[in-house]
Amino acid sequence: MAETVVSMARSMLGGAISKAASAAAAELSLVMGVQKDIWFIKDELKTMQAFLAAAEATKNRDMLLKVWAEQVRDLSYNIEDCLDEFMVHVRSQSLTKRLMKLKDRRRIAIQIRNLKARVEEVSSRNARYNLIKTWKIFAATQLATLIHFAGLSFLKTCSKNFSVMKH
Incomplete structure (x- = not known):
């Protein structure tokens, strides 16, 4: 027993x-394992910033793109804040202080994992609604229109110059 x-x-x-x-x-x-996620998040942040700059430059009136750009912008701010916090609480301390701050490190690691998941959600939402493709088509149409009008303007100028040269 x-x-x-x-x-x-x-x-x-x-x-x-x-x-x-x-x-x-x-x-x-x-x-x-947070370092790998930090690299991912930093690369995503650079891509997000490039996208936002390009979206802003087009002055696009597409409502879906505006909503998506707003989500990307908000997420990029959250990523910047989290990376700043990581640098303050974890990177700038000696090894012993870092070990003592495991609680902070764990909290930041969870934040980074959550941000990574949000990046993936925003990306899948883009794929679901085909926003980037729509945006590229819009940008290409805008560029084609711009080239068309620039070409017409150039032809008119050439025509006027040719007429002046004939006389």
Whole structure:
């Protein structure tokens, strides 16, 4: 009977230790794996900023693009804030202070993972509604129209100059 109780206790303790080790490994992975996510987020931020500059330059009146650009802009601000916080709380400290600030590091790692998920959601929303393709078609149409009018203007100028040269 005592052996059965000891065996059950050992089994339960082994399961608890296994779960605790698994949870600790997941936490360590979260905190230590944040660098890869930071690289992803930084690259995404650069792309977002380029997109926003291009969208602003076109003065596009497409409502879907405006909504999407607003979402991208808000997300880019959140990413900048999170990266700034990471630099303040984690990067600028000595190794011992960084180890003591695991709570901050964990919180920032979770924020970065959440931002990465939001980036992927915004991207999939773009794919779902085909915003970039629509925007590229609009931009190409605008460019073609601009070239057309510039060409007409050039032809008129050439025609006037040719007429003047004939006389």
